[in-house]
Amino acid sequence: MRSVRARAALGATLVVALALIGAGLAVLMVLRANLTDQAGLQAEVAAREVAGQLALDTAYDALDLEDEEDHPVQVTDEDGRVVAVSPDLEAISGTGTDAVRPAPSAPAGTSGDDDDDDGDGDDDGGHPARGEVSSDDPDFSNGTATVDGHAADYRFAAVEATTSAGVTLTVHAGAPLATEQEAVGTVRGAMLTGLPVLLVVVAGVTWLVTRRALRPVEGIRRELAAITASEDLGRRVPEPDSRDEIARLARTTNETLTVLEASVDRQRRFVADASHELRSPIASLRTQLEVGAAHPELLDVPGAVADTVRLQVLAADLLLLARLDAGEKPGRTPLDLGALVREEVSQRVGDRIPVTVSVPEEGAYGVNGSRGQLARVIGNLLDNAERHAEGLVAVSVSGAGTGAGAGVSVEVRDDGAGVPEDERERIFERFVRLDDARSRDDGGAGLGLAIARDVAARHGGTLTVRRAAEGGALFRLWLPAAGP
Structure with a gap:
């Protein structure tokens, strides 16, 4: 990929894609966590309502579990046996036990001992006269439940309740996760649909912006190519009106061309002047030698020596200048x-x-x-x-x-x-x-x-x-x- 525009568009698209993917995942995680917390709060409210009934020694078969489809309930005792479930609850998971049929046990509020005879509210075992609901934060878990033939995912909250007879029961109440799943699915689908479109827009906009930004560079390149082809160092590249890096590049290029033009002109003048200066002593020396060859008695030896010395000095000066110009x-x-x-x-x-x-x-x-x-x-x-x-x-x-x-x-x-x-x-x-x-x-x-x-x-x-x-x-x- 040799085009700067293509590399810029690809790079911008990749960066935006990574940023959007990261942001999308973060949004989905936050959305899922918030909706799951809301479901957990609903499950906790339902569990505490049932636990409150148990704390009041309501019989298992008299518990109010009418909202069983939205909040399926499972009650277990200290031994993990199921003592009560919501009507029409056919299957459950995620609560520690998958039993959905109550096991035979004593009714709520009893422990198998004789009732208190003195009526003071306390029995011989020292049990409290009234049950209570645990104030600790409930335990949460995710699972499934099948109610009246409809299976769904639920968020379960486990709340403990103690009856007046000292029996500790655990109420598992669930809240449906369908809303969370639907919302997350909707957002995820929107992201998957919009992300390619957005990336195409980013790539197109980056391509156009880069093309517009690099247009002066192309102008500079064309002008430099024309200068190279014509060898006309008097031409200059166009300078944009902006104050960005491209404008500075154009100004620096023109300054370089100015220095180069001056150097070439100086070199040309140097060659022309040197040729002119060398022509005079060489012509004089040749004339004297030709006259001497034709008429030896007329040979001006001192003049020939002077011209030779002058030519030698000039050649030495030119050689030294050449070495200095070469950066010696x-x-x-x-x-x-x-x-x-x-x-x-x-x-x-x-x-x-x-x-x-x-x-x-x-x-x-x-x-x-x-x-x-x-x-x-x-x-x-x-x-x-x-x-x-x-x-x-x-x-x-x-x-x-x-x-x-x-x-x-x-x-x-x-x-x-x-x-x-x-x-x-x-x-x-x-x-x-x-x-x-x-x-x-x-x-x-x-x-x-x-x-x-x-x-x-x-x-x-x-x-x-x-x-x-x-x-x-x-x-x-x-x-x-x-x-x-």
Whole structure:
């Protein structure tokens, strides 16, 4: 069963069926118990009426048992012998004995001894002058009785009565259970008839409600299928006006499509810009080599080497960006950022402007990360400063923050034209050069700052730019300090 609607309808139907069956059984049990209790109460009343007659020493054959069909009565003595029964009682069960013919015995109110001679109401045996009916709760039982040829189920109540002669008799009186059986049967039949109909209604309603609820999901699926077929990431799935889970799913899907579209567009621009940037040094290098092949004396070896170096640097930058985009995690090697800055500056012997270094404390600026990638960040920042400075390039290392926010800050500043405030985020985009008139040889490919920010972010740090005190740009790299 692959349909969500079918599974939902089946599940709802099963749950409702179980609930209705449980509730129906409970109702039947309660109804049966209440009606049985009512029959027991009627039987108890009939038994106490007969017991009251016996307590007044009414003779067995003089007992008033006219209501024998509705309340059959059986009276037994202490030995379990039947001493009186209702007229026309042909069979009985559930009272302890199934005898329906009285056994020969002394009449009620006598015990076989001589009557009291002094007339004081007490005999020599100390029997009470008057009988009594037991006030204890009667014993109940279910059984059957056949009265005048009609057999039926009865609820029997057993009440004890003591005559004035001290004879204890047990009166079993029954009340018919036909009303209880008829009511329970009627309710059970109604339930058995109505339950299938109700389950069909529940299944149908659940099917329709689920279908209506899942209609937006089907719309989302169709639109995603169309987007997949057309490869048009500019399309969006329909968003329902409701605020339920399906609406949130549609919004999340559209947000995912937006991110995916931006990623694909960024990848396309990256490929286009990379192709454009690679075309220039490759064409220049090919031209020089072709000229050199035709006229060896005209070969510009320094120019060919410069183009080759530029091509090598650009290929290395593209490779690093590809690894960063693929989610490559940097290493966690402990290193001293101050020592790394000094090492990078010491290797820049051909810079146009000497770099001023300020590292107040040696060995106090430990971080964890990739030595090669962090060296690339510092080198890119120094290259950018050298490209725009008038006469000053300075780099300083210091501690930043305390406790959980402790880190190491590296600042690179120059005295050039600086970065306009509205362009301070744009310069970190790939292949972006603010001075479009600058030649590619002087201005680079526009990847250095993008690489620097990506590397800083993957090390858990930040790279920002603001105006330096000298009027130029101040780039600030912050990295979290290494743990103990």
